[in-house]
Amino acid sequence: MIKSIISDMDGVIYRGKQMIPGADTFVQKLLSANVPFLFLTNNASQTPLDLKLKVESLGIHGLTEDNFITSSMATAMFLRSQKEGAKVYVIGGGGLINELYNVGFSMSESNPDYVVVAKSTTFNFEQLKKAVHFIDHGAKFIGTNPDMVDPVEGGYEPAAGTILAAISAATGKKPYIVGKPNALMMMIACRKLGFHPEECLMVGDRMDTDIVGGLEAGMKTALVLSGVTKLDMLNEFPYRPDYVFNDVGEIEFAQL
Missing domain, CATH: 3.40.50.1000 (HAD superfamily/HAD-like)
Structure with a gap:
């Protein structure tokens, strides 16, 4: 039932x-x-508060932050269960970085334990190069979600899966997907x-x-x-x- x-x-x-x-x-x-x-x-880029405010702006009321769970939250909880206080290199938005900070992780470009990847509107070649380097030198490859596209007004736009695919092609390694x-x-x-x-x-x-x-x-x-x-x-x-x-x-x- x-x-x-x-x-x-x-x-x-x-x-x-x-x-x-x-x-x-x-x-x-x-x-x-x-x-x-x-x-x-x-969606790993927004916090529960962001999502609450977004739906309110669309005319949906009565929700609280406790009504939301994001792939960023799930990723942070999973990684904390694996290794507390880890160093991470992040490709993604503020929502993901905020959740990782909340569980005690530090953002680092010096021998990170994890490369954590989400959808990013600012993804560039320099980030790709760093992610590949860190993974090739032992960092664990984590993806918040595998979505190749996200629905938007009038069609679709590239999502986290496209970035994960680029890194996978360069490293020969597949990410562990939490979402x-x-x-x-x-x-x-x-x-x-x-x-x-x-x-x-x-x-x-x-x-x-x-x-x-x-x-x-x-x-x-x-x-x-x-x-x-x-x-x-x-x-x-x-x-x-x-x-x-x-x-x-x-x-x-x-x-x-």
Whole structure:
């Protein structure tokens, strides 16, 4: 029986700076019915406060910072469990750097223990060269998420996966991905809500991250067609979601 909801954001709640129709209705339904929920996003550049302010600017109210978990938060928690006080070289935004600082890591270009990579709007050749050098000399290669593109107004833009691919090509090494589709991030969210995975519904727009990650974590899954995966793409995958909706506004919790 589904008792809580974990939902993606990009392509589900908004696309770039535009709210997806039905998203405000979806959130108000959850709040009115006192359904425990979390927004789980592979976006590593923003903090929970940034996300709260963003959805408020789109007209969605009633959320707190505790309603959000980002891949930056999951990455920081994972790395702290591996090696406390580590040195890291970061390619990514302020949200990722902030979370790594919060768990006691220092940013370093002197023999870092980890090279941590997320989406970056300022990625350049010098950063690529440094990342390759550090990994070739023993630094562990970590990615916050594997998304190749992110949905934005009018189409898509390159995401973390494109940067990871460049570094992988130069080093011959693959990153360990902490965010979706790694079931680790799903488990972190379930624990925060206080429910077992089989009691949680994962809502997302990507078959290759949201749906497969929820499936592998033991959760029920719902695909919305407002983001990356379209209906005619379902047959490309060897697994299927439990539910398919045009957008989150169609989801009625009591009927799941």
